[in-house]
Structure formats: C-alpha cells, structure tokens
Amino acid sequence: MSALASAPASLSDGPFAPLPTPDPAPAHAFALRLGDGLALRLRERHHVDALADLLAAEHEHLAPSFGWAQRPGRAEAERQVGQGLERFANGGGWHADLCEDGRVVGAMWLHDLQRRGGSTEVGYWVRRDAEGRGLVTRAMRVLHRHFFEGRGLGRVCVAVEPGHARSEAVARRLGYTPEAVLRGSHVNASGRTVDLAFYGLLREDWDGPGADAGPLPLPRFALRVDDDLQLGLLEREDAEALHALVDRNRAHLRPWMPWAGEQDLAATRAFLEGRALPALARGEGVDGGIWWRGRLVGAAGLHSWSERPRRGSVGYWLSADAQRHGIATRVTRALLAKAFDDLGAERVDLRAAVGNAPSRAVADRLEMRFEGVLRRELPVQEGYADMAVYALSAAEWRARVG
Numbered sequence: 001m002s003a004l005a006s007a008p009a010s011l012s013d014g015p016f017a018p019l020p021t022p023d024p025a026p027a028h029a030f031a032l033r034l035g036d037g038l039a040l041r042l043r044e045r046h047h048v049d050a051l052a053d054l055l056a057a058e059h060e061h062l063a064p065s066f067g068w069a070q071r072p073g074r075a076e077a078e079r080q081v082g083q084g085l086e087r088f089a090n091g092g093g094w095h096a097d098l099c100e101d102g103r104v105v106g107a108m109w110l111h112d113l114q115r116r117g118g119s120t121e122v123g124y125w126v127r128r129d130a131e132g133r134g135l136v137t138r139a140m141r142v143l144h145r146h147f148f149e150g151r152g153l154g155r156v157c158v159a160v161e162p163g164h165a166r167s168e169a170v171a172r173r174l175g176y177t178p179e180a181v182l183r184g185s186h187v188n189a190s191g192r193t194v195d196l197a198f199y200g201l202l203r204e205d206w207d208g209p210g211a212d213a214g215p216l217p218l219p220r221f222a223l224r225v226d227d228d229l230q231l232g233l234l235e236r237e238d239a240e241a242l243h244a245l246v247d248r249n250r251a252h253l254r255p256w257m258p259w260a261g262e263q264d265l266a267a268t269r270a271f272l273e274g275r276a277l278p279a280l281a282r283g284e285g286v287d288g289g290i291w292w293r294g295r296l297v298g299a300a301g302l303h304s305w306s307e308r309p310r311r312g313s314v315g316y317w318l319s320a321d322a323q324r325h326g327i328a329t330r331v332t333r334a335l336l337a338k339a340f341d342d343l344g345a346e347r348v349d350l351r352a353a354v355g356n357a358p359s360r361a362v363a364d365r366l367e368m369r370f371e372g373v374l375r376r377e378l379p380v381q382e383g384y385a386d387m388a389v390y391a392l393s394a395a396e397w398r399a400r401v402g
C-alpha cells in the first residue's frame with residue numbers, strides 16, 4: 001500500500017487524546033518533572049516578557065535578597081533567560097521556572113555544573129505567596145536523585161548570605177553540611193561586600209530517594225508527548241549515546257540522511273556543541289532525543305526557526321526497531337503544538353524525499369497540506385532527490401485541533 005493512501009488518524013483520537021496523568025509543567029514546556037505536582041521549566045527566549053512581569057510583581061519580595069532584583073524590567077529578564085540558555089548550551093547549568101501544577105511559583109538555577117563525580121551549586125527563590133510550603137525543599141529532594149543518580153554528580157551545594165534565614169533553613173532541612181564561610185567574597189543586594197557561607201551535600205552522605213520514591217524521573221528537560229514518550233533536549237553529554245544509536249542504524253538511516261553514513265563520535269559532538277545547542281541558545285530551533293519507555297530511540301526537532309514570518313521545519317528519525325509504533329507521528333504532533341500554540345508559528349513545514357514513503361506518511365497522518373515537489377533539492381545517499389513539501393498554516397492547525 002502506498003504511504004500516501006494510508007488513512008490519516010484524526011487528531012482527537014488515540015495518541016492525540018488528553019494525557020491520563022496531569023502534567024505539572026505548563027503546556028509545551030521543556031521541563032524536568034519532579035513529581036508531586038512540581039516541575040522545572042527551562043526558560044526559553046519567548047518567556048522573557050512573562051519573566052519580566054513576574055520580576056516586577058515580586059520586586060519588593062526579591063530586592064532585599066538579590067542585586068539583580070533591584071532593576072526589574074525586560075532587560076534584566078532578557079539577561080537571565082540568555083544567561084540560562086548559554087549555560088545550558090555550554091553544559092554549565094541552567095535557569096528554570098519552578099512550577100506547581102502548571103503555575104510558575106519561583107525559580108531555580110544551577111551554576112558551575114561539572115561532569116560525573118563533580119559538583120554543582122543551586123540557587124532558588126519562590127514568590128511571596130508560595131513561601132512556607134516546603135516547595136524548594138521538596139524540589140531539592142527530587143533534584144538530589146537527578147544529580148546523584150541521573151547525572152552521577154559527587155556534590156551539591158548552596159551559597160547563603162549571612163542573615164538569609166529561609167535560605168539557610170532549606171540547606172539545614174536537607175541535611176547539608178556547613179563547609180566554609182568565604183569572607184568578603186560577595187557583593188550583596190545593597191552593594192555591600194559580605195561573607196558567603198557554603199553548605200554542601202556529598203553523594204555518599206545522601207540518604208537516597210526514600211522507600212516510597214517512584215522511578216527516577218527522566219533527568220533532563222523534556223517535552224512530554226505522553227506517559228511513555230518524551231522529547232528530551234539533547235545535551236553535550238548525550239554525544240556517546242546518540243552516536244551509538246546512529247552507529248547501530250547506519251544502514252537504515254543512510255538512504256535518506258546521508259550524514260549518517262560517516263557520522264563518528266567527533267561529528268556527533270560537533271553537531272551538538274556547534275549546531276544544536278547554539279541554535280537553542282539563540283532561539284533558532286530545538287533538537288531533542290526521543291525517549292520511548294525510558295530508552296533513547298531517535299531524534300526530532302524544530303529547525304530553521306525564523307521570526308519573519310514565524311516559521312520552522314519539523315524533522316525526525318527513529319532507530320529501525322522503534323518504527324511502526326506511531327512514535328514519529330506523536331512526537332511531530334507535539335512539536336507542531338509547541339510551534340503553533342507556544343511559539344506563535346504562522347507556518348510549519350515538513351520536508352521529505354519523494355521516495356521516503358514512511359516519512360511522507362507521518363505528514364499524511366497529521367493531515368499536513370501537500371504543497372508540491374522541489375526538484376533535486378535534497379541531498380541523499382545517491383546524489384540529490386526531489387523533495388516533497390508539506391505544511392500547516394496557523395489557521396489550518398487551529399481548524400484541525402479545534
């Protein structure tokens with residue numbers, strides 16, 4: 001049967017039905033899900049205005065503690081979002097919104113994130129109306145699993161200015177050891193040079209996840225597609241796993257993705273560090289690994305994002321043994337939702353070689369409009385192939401999802 005003749009699934013059926021488990025992260029977020037109604041949403045470029053509003057609303061609450069909170073406004077929000085994305089891209093940390101049941105209630109960030117066996121420093125604040133409920137302590141308990149089990153870190157620390165009773169109480173409640181007071185090492189919110197106290201927890205002193213802890217949440221920022229399918233943002237440390245997957249699937253991928261023929265570990269690193277992560281930091285696209293039932297089975301992304309007109313292209317590949325489960329269709333559907341409903345896309349397209357029936361079938365299942373064939377446009381193993389282009393406009397997307 002020709003792929004183009006396969007019956008398109010309705011967007012309201014089966015894999016497109018609402019999630020059985022509510023998501024603690026806001027819709028379309030790349031989030032670390034902490035369980036118990038909590039999630040950390042990676043701050044992306046388009047969150048700047050919302051963050052500026054939040055910092056303005058919490059100005060009086062935050063200004064006594066943080067120098068940056070003295071000057072709320074769009075420029076400060078832009079600086080924080082940009083710094084967080086740069087850190088994420090360089091593998092040195094991240095900035096995230098702390099969310100409870102989909103609502104932003106504060107922020108957490110990592111400095112100086114090191115590799116396995118190393119250390120990281122965590123910072124945090126919660127809105128005034130969210131204080132006194134143990135949110136940061138709860139979030140930190142799950143993050144310990146993320147740091148120690150998921151990333152293999154050896155130590156986590158927090159830095160506290162003298163007199164910050166609430167912040168210090170978090171460290172003590174979590175069983176952190178007072179390590180050192182660095183005299184005169186920090187300029188506080190009032191511009192005075194003050195001491196900074198460091199509290200740390202070593203992996204060997206951590207008392208583990210607790211008997212009633214469920215499975216380890218996916219230790220990465222991910223777009224949840226459904227309960228067993230997530231698109232996790234790729235990081236530098238994924239190079240080896242990604243390369244191994246390509247290596248096992250060369251024969252399957254090579255006909256339509258010629259890069260897969262020669263992709264060695266260095267080229268995988270160059271892709272992550274030189275293309276995918278800088279594009280994320282600049283707001284020009286996202287590249288995710290597809291985790292299905294806890295296993296990395298492919299990659300997908302929204303590429304070539306432009307602001308005028310607001311548009312991008314979806315792309316994907318799966319390992320041979322993960323095909324025919326609807327994974328590519330469901331992940332692409334989630335990326336379309338992110339593009340239209342979160343990023344305000346005017347148009348999203350999908351491009352596939354004319355002869356690539358499984359890929360064209362994904363576009364058909366999602367009822368994307370076939371726009372024609374650009375001839376000799378796509379590099380493939382055997383030279384250049386004619387390329388079929390499918391697209392949805394924002395109006396067509398709205399008509400399909402109601």
Ligand SMILES: CC(C)(COP(=O)(O)OP(=O)(O)OC[C@H]1O[C@@H](n2cnc3c(N)ncnc32)[C@H](O)[C@@H]1OP(=O)(O)O)[C@@H](O)C(=O)NCCC(=O)NCCS
Pocket residue numbers: 006009014015252253256257316317318319322323324325326327328329330351352353356358359361362365
């Ligand atoms: C293109 C590619 C990702 C398509 O993979 P796929 O498994 O056919 O696509 P999906 O994951 O959407 O799965 C659809 C299949 O699963 C079935 N399926 C099972 N459960 C499903 C569900 N819940 N929803 C939708 N389809 C489902 C469909 O019926 C279909 O099977 P069929 O072909 O026998 O009818 C894959 O073939 C591939 O990686 N190819 C090599 C790389 C490549 O070409 N990438 C694209 C470049 S443009």
